[in-house]
Amino acid sequence: MDFPQNISMEEAFALAEAEAKLEAALQESRNRFTNARIPDRLNEDWRFGRPHQYATALAELLQGDTPSQGEASVLHAGAAAVPVSAADEDLKQTEMLMPTIGSDALLGLHLQRFGSGYALYIEEDTAEPIHLHYKTAGFYTPSTFIMVAPGVKAQVVEHHEGLSENAVLFATRNIQVAEGAELKLQLHSSCMQRYLCITDIQNMGGKVSQLTRHENHAWAREETVAEIYAPGSDIQLFSANLPTSSVLDQHTRQIHHTGGATSNLLYKNVLDGTATATFAGNIYVAPGAHHTDAYQSNRNLLLSEDATVNSLPGLEILADKVRCSHGSATAPVNEEQLFYLLSRGIPRDEAISLLAQGFIDDVIEKFNN
Amino acid sequence: MSLVIKNLHARVKDGAPILNGINLEIPKGEVHAIMGPNGSGKSTLSKVLCGHPDYEVTDGSAELDGQNLFAMSVDERSRAGLFLAFQYPVEVPGVTNANFMRAALQARLPKGEEIDAVSFYKELRSKMKELGMDPKFTSRAVNEGFSGGEKKRNDILQMMMLNPSYAILDETDSGLDVDALRIVSEGVNAMRAPFRSFLVITHYKRLLDYIRPDVVHVLYKGQIVRTAGFELVEQIEERGFDFLKTTEA
């Protein structure tokens, strides 16, 4: 390894130790990929995810000859945006170390196609939101990296768009927010035959809020891991969707490695037609991560008799002085609210769609504030 | 032209009967009050007239300007000119007051006709000002996080915007302080017109001091047991409802 000039013995030791740790972690993640199986029905993280249908097909595509092809563009980023290249070992290692929620094998295959997408090194407050677009008519496997420097306030809107009926997009997102930084993040994905997005947010003492919206996919799966590494961190995760005929599979983890931090999650879905939505979330508070405040809520509004909701909120609490709770509620349109709207002369169908939109807008409003 | 209720019997779905043969006619231009002890069926009457799904009509009829009320859905009744100011207005998260009012007004326009946004907001603002409401309420979700008094005002605002020909005020005075009561009553009084009538349901005289009714009815055990002028309000205020039971016997 190359040591920088003019450092003390202690610093050299510390550096060497850090290098050794990284090497060990990389080795471990290599093993993780070697041992990983394509998700099957014994994979609890794919419990309602129909792995034989979706994970297998995606794995076959990743292992096959179809090249990854798509268009990546960025707006309002200035010098912050750098295209990801296959030769960038640091970024590749970052992706290699990212956790998944039951999809290690798929991430391993994604790594083999590493080399497209954008890295955003945000070192100044953004005057207007940075927009990042990934579009594909075929099969595309981009990687996003967002690093927000200490004390910087940034807004990023990421768009994942399918341009044909057969579009397949498998994206990874690694997000690091430094102490005192604030990041407001939106992810809009749309119109995909198959869509998988694996996100890891590492918060080192900043504030992050993320809103995800998934529209018009035949199948979409979101895996979002939010990790807290320093006291004072705050993570807010939001999602709002109105699937009508699709399968939406959302998995989240709020991981509190250290105490004295807060995390909050609100995922709301309105289901119509033959839609199926699965939410499986977990709050993990590590031993010693005392004084943690974490909340998680999944709310579903069912509009059709052919729609299905699976809701699996979870808690794993190994620390003390913790305030944690979760809630899950699934129900049809509230009769009293509906009656109130009807009593003002609003026709039934319109009243229901107003209520459904209101159910979703509530999330967006909370994200905006 | 009037609201005519004949021999109305109703009950909670699959439950006990609550209204046991109500006869009532409210001609256009008049203000009627209904008083009565708790559990006499006052709120049930207002909900049945509007078509609340928890209740079912077992006998009798109700006509709104000659139209059979019970053949209409809840929203059709509203568009036909019937308005209910709720005793407990519901919170509707995520739906803003402005969007809600727009949708309600839009539903009253013929197909293809669009509501004019500028004049809509202008009207909304001026009516809110009349009721002493914060203009920010337009972008807040309907009744969400409102105090009891704010909810009641919001219902009166909706009434002013929708211009009904028959308005039922179901215990609008409960939960209002003196100032709010005055403001709400002034709003109602300003709307009194020969083409509009009101049915004011209340326990207390103080609302009726502001909104002076032409006719007063007393509802007891699901029937109208007494109909008279304002003097009846004073009698009740003095002697309570108990005198009804003794005179009844």
Next chain:
Amino acid sequence: MDESTFQMDTRGAFSMPENHKFDAGYGLTEETIDYICDAKGEPDWLRQFRKDALRKFNEMPMPYHWAPEGIRNVDFENFRYYLSHGATPSRSWDEVPDDMKRTFERLGVPEQERAFLAGVDAQYDSETAYTNMREELQKQGVIFVNSTEGLKEYEHIFRPWFGKVIPVGDNKFSALNHAAFSGGSFIYVPKGVKLTQPLQAYFRINSESMGQFERTLIIADEGAELMYMEGCTAPQYDSATLHSGVVELVALKGAKIQYVTVQNWSTNVYNLVIQRGLAMEDAEIRWIDCNLGSGLTMKYPAVVLQGRRARGEVVSISLAHSGQLQDTGARMIHAAPETTSNIVAKSISIGEGRASYRGEVKVLKGMAGCKNNTECDALLINAASRTDTYPAITVKGNASAVQHEASVSQVDEEMLFYLQQRGLTRAQAMSLAVNGFINDLVKEFPMEYSVELRRLIDLEMEDSIG
């Protein structure tokens, strides 16, 4: 212990010397099953049935993909599958062999029987030592016998429901129980008969490395009502003991069954139990479940709401101290319209103890007007305590409402300080706080049990904090 009128348990920490007439030895094979069938004098169909179940058991995988890690240590070779003194229970305590009688006397069972029970079934290792029921109930046609006798004497009632609520192949442990079952109760309450006093079963494991596989079937005919209570204890051994019972309840139209468990096994016991009830039209099944003992408990009482307007409820208390994992919860399957269910679960983790709630609520397609409400609250006593919540909810269609809320909290330090300032020890203060936490659930237990429950919790608190 002392002269207190009712002792559900004296911590059960004593044992009697082993004195078995029948011992099937270690491990479960076809020969073991032949041994059990011969000892019990069972018919051929049952022998075949057990052997088929054994085959299934051997074929089926362990639920490693979701079950807690601890289950990997279960070694089926190291248990003894049948230990008994004989398959015929006594109807009088005087006829019960002395060591067994002394055991149940120490546990207070005969005393409770006299005080407030309608009937008692006392199981010692593999077989029932004593069953008896008040005479007037027998006259009303109530049947209360052990499972062996039930299958022999009342085959026409028992067999049609046997394995219908929990089929052989439901999971590995149901297959195990179908192969090796012995003991447990068979209860039939005729149409319209309402029991005013509870029936009680007491499960005692005395021998080392014992595997106890009781099998209980309770049928409440139309409009019938009963409450059944079970208590469990075992002495502490170094080697593992396995308790893997199966309990099936059938509540026919308009019937009500309440099933109360107070489980206080020693910590060397694996408590892997399957309990499921079938509630028909307008019927109600309530599981009132309290888990205090055992090193690893996996137990999720279930109600299949099979008839219109059926109701199901699970009230669950669990307490885990160091060395214990209480993986408990509930399952509600809404298989008919307008069915309602309610789950209230509270757990307390002490020291390095771990309490997990695992639940499933399912509303099947086309079932309108169903409602479920679930509340899980966990209390963490120490910094090293752990709690988990793993609910799984599936709702099909737009005509049902399901709601789940869970929270994790600690005992309020301000409150402890306040109580200590008034002169209580920290353990006493903690015990008060814990009792307060579960107070509303303890009330659901019959009075005699709730007094005892509070006393047990006091003991736990003193042990861990005092």
